[in-house]
Amino acid sequence: MITGSTQLIAHLGFPTENFKAPMIYNPWFEQQGIDAVVVPVGVAPQGLADMMRGLRQMTNLRGALVTMPHKVSMLALVDELSPTAKVAGACNAVLLRPDGSLLGDQFDGAGFVRGVLRKGFVLKGKRVLVSGSGGVGSAIAASLAAEGVAEIALFDSHEASSQSLAARLAEHYPHLRTGHGSNDPAGFDLIVNATPLGTRPDDPLPFDMARVTPGTMVGEVVMKQAITPLLAAAQAMGCPTQQGTDMLFEMIPAYLEFFGYGTATPEQLRAVARIPA
């Protein structure tokens, strides 16, 4: 129950209608007796700077979960960035520290990588294709590089985005092979859809599945539905898969620790969450 002592976590994004985090964190907080609540805070891009200036003034704000379209612009609005947020070029978590300063961090990529690892898939030395070089794609690429994959190929319909990400990866991971410009999934050990394709019923598949081999792992970030058309096609071919919500649940323990609310396993979180698993 919300009282005057409750701490808020602002879930920043726009639009807010498809937010899932309140239905995951809040039941967990309630079960654990943690006096905190995640609330949706819808704000359009042009309003974010004013909103952050306002949120800095709050005496009962613990921090913010940051989602589209604010993950990149948030970089310039915090006082300090974690190394992961810097490499990813995006920020999805903000902590309001006791001294009033804001620390930005990034857990999208960690959530994706932890999910893949927990499925028994070894990442070290593997070849990976990441389609989509926006905030989440960049974060996943950064975390995959940190985990020691051998090669990351990047594709984005905005060529400059994948080019820029490739340059950042090369700068921080000189031994990593990087490339960009092709969306052909042939020959990769892991392919990741980090684009919004699959959100709308008439979206095309993000990859040409005829070029995918059955052993390839297929990762998805779209979480509007558990089994997107991409995942359905992958499963029909016998490919191992990772759903969008897997990444979501895997990153939550990292957020909880970041906000100082202990930790949890994804299984514990799923057991109390009030959204379809």
Place this chain on the structure above:
Amino acid sequence: MITGSTQLIAHLGFPTENFKAPMIYNPWFEQQGIDAVVVPVGVAPQGLADMMRGLRQMTNLRGALVTMPHKVSMLALVDELSPTAKVAGACNAVLLRPDGSLLGDQFDGAGFVRGVLRKGFVLKGKRVLVSGSGGVGSAIAASLAAEGVAEIALFDSHEASSQSLAARLAEHYPHLRTGHGSNDPAGFDLIVNATPLGTRPDDPLPFDMARVTPGTMVGEVVMKQAITPLLAAAQAMGCPTQQGTDMLFEMIPAYLEFFGYGTATPEQLRAVARIPA
């Protein structure tokens, strides 16, 4: 349950620990299937302007409940004020309208007056003493004047506050007798404590109860406890009384209507509220 579609009402004040509104509104919203939630938003005086600039950016904010210490400073931060807020010189409700503008209103006084009337007490033509000329005292005086009392005597330890309120009353209600400077309750039909006295265990009583006659109605705004020392003394003398929380519950229907969430009776609200009645 809070989802991405939930509208927020920011409960603005500082400190937030003694806030009661979330435990009144939220159970009502839940019972009625209204997808809205009141959340505490703690902000110190110097942060209020930034906070309001931020809140204006929110796409899922319905408005704000405004409490101490912001009721007066909020006057300058909205785009339009209701007549009641202007006379009271304080604002305890803000509506974020679809065009992005902020409307300020004031329901403290209406809550007090409606509570007294519902107890069968006639206000027209009566003599009233209001101790405390801050936001709530001014609001109560404004609403009492609008209800047609004959005389309002004002007292505040800051003489300038009661003097200023008396001048505003005289300006808007030329037939009303007003006075200020004395806290002597002798001869009044209704005496109102609109000071914080009674909040702390060692506070003195706000009136010399030896000078009160048994028929005098005694009103209280302190709501930290149901029966304050003032109300206990009044009840021991056989005076009719109104508790601080009475005012709170009586004003809530006005807030609900202001925010466009229908209405309710105080009894309906009390039945679902999760605070001691």
